[in-house]
Amino acid sequence: MTSPDQSPLGKASAYADRYDASLLFPIPRADKRAELGIQGASPFFGADLWTAYELSWLNTRGKPQVALAHFTVPCETPNIIESKSLKLYLGSFSNTPFESVDAVRAHLRTDLSEAVWRGSDQPATIGVRVLGPELFDREPVHELDGLSLDRLDLECTHYQPAPELLTAAFDEAPVTEVLTSNLLKSNCLVTGQPDWGAVQVSYSGPQIDQAGLLRYIVSFRNHNEFHEQCVERMFMDIWRRCRPVKLTVYARYTRRGGLDINPWRTSHPGAVPANVRTARQ
Incomplete structure (x- = not known):
């Protein structure tokens, strides 16, 4: 069992620049939900929508690539990912060669899915979108309606x-x-x-x-x-x-x-x- 005080938050950290999935630190949702009186199935549906603005890796010729990434994590997952650990994990891509953006996307989906579903007897995958620079201009800015x-x-x-x-x-x-x-x-x-x-x-x-x-x-x-x-x-x-x-x-x-x-x-x-x-x- 992992707890927030065991996470990288608030601690000096070495910043790895070689791909390392072990940097991800899942934290169970159950303890905080128990504080709210939620036992067993949650009374709500939903998801956590993440945007990663600092994603970069090397292509097979050593040239840096940059992208944005959107992650959709269902609230039914037993864990959240502590955000600093996700930052460290994404940073570990920076000097690692990948054959294609599809290979990067596959690693992100596999690693993040394993972390958030860890401990579940019915694991699934999360949603991952990786957007290259040619799509940056299509990213809108809009205030919440209401x-x-x-x-x-x-x-x-x-x-x-x-x-x-x-x-x-x-x-x-x-x-x-x-x-x-x-x-x-x-x-x-x-x-x-x-x-x-x-x-x-x-x-x-x-x-x-x-x-x-x-x-x-x-x-x-x-x-x-x-x-x-x-x-x-x-x-x-x-x-x-x-x-x-x-x-x-x-x-x-x-x-x-x-x-x-x-x-x-x-x-x-x-x-x-x-x-x-x-x-x-």
């Missing part, structure tokens, strides 16, 4: 998760809304370094008090948890306290170490959102 909660002029006094701030109008007609905020901030579980993000809450059901929801989002400001865990905490708090019929929580965090992580959790099956970065990413 009504911005940040327009509200209100006082905020909570800076640790405060689900009691969440209320809904259970005695009124249900609504369908998409609400967004750019005021999400949390901190790394291990190092305490700030993680900046934007969040989108889509739901159908009793109308959620928007001021309370914004204050709740702000309340993560001094909270130490990984991105994936913050989004699952938000989902469970809203699901339990506001009792929507349908709920989706999607966050896009700014990159660190050439990586951004964008967790998406939803109560109902549906298409995974396109991995489109926001301006701050």
Whole structure:
């Protein structure tokens, strides 16, 4: 069993420049989910959408190649990958020759899939897209769609998760809304370094008090948890306290170490959102 304090986070690290899959450090999802009262099957579907901006290797003639990579990791995987270990792993490609971009993609899919599914009796593969420079200009920038909660002029006094701030109008007609905020901030579980993000809450059901929801989002400001865990905490708090019929929580965090992580959790099956970065990413 691996734990965050055993990861490379917050420690001096040697930066390998030769391919080394053993650098990947998986962390089980189960412990943090147990804190949220999730036992066994999760009450949500979803995925973690990663973008890697610092991917490079050598071709067979020793010429450097560069690319972007998108990874789609289902939330059903038993593990997440600690982000610094993924940075170190990707860095290990930098002086390693590969025959083709297809060979690079195959290594990424095999190695990352093994790490996130490690310990499962039904392992599968993750989604991997590798985009060469000829496709860079097609990568869009777009803000999360929805009504911005940040327009509200209100006082905020909570800076640790405060689900009691969440209320809904259970005695009124249900609504369908998409609400967004750019005021999400949390901190790394291990190092305490700030993680900046934007969040989108889509739901159908009793109308959620928007001021309370914004204050709740702000309340993560001094909270130490990984991105994936913050989004699952938000989902469970809203699901339990506001009792929507349908709920989706999607966050896009700014990159660190050439990586951004964008967790998406939803109560109902549906298409995974396109991995489109926001301006701050």
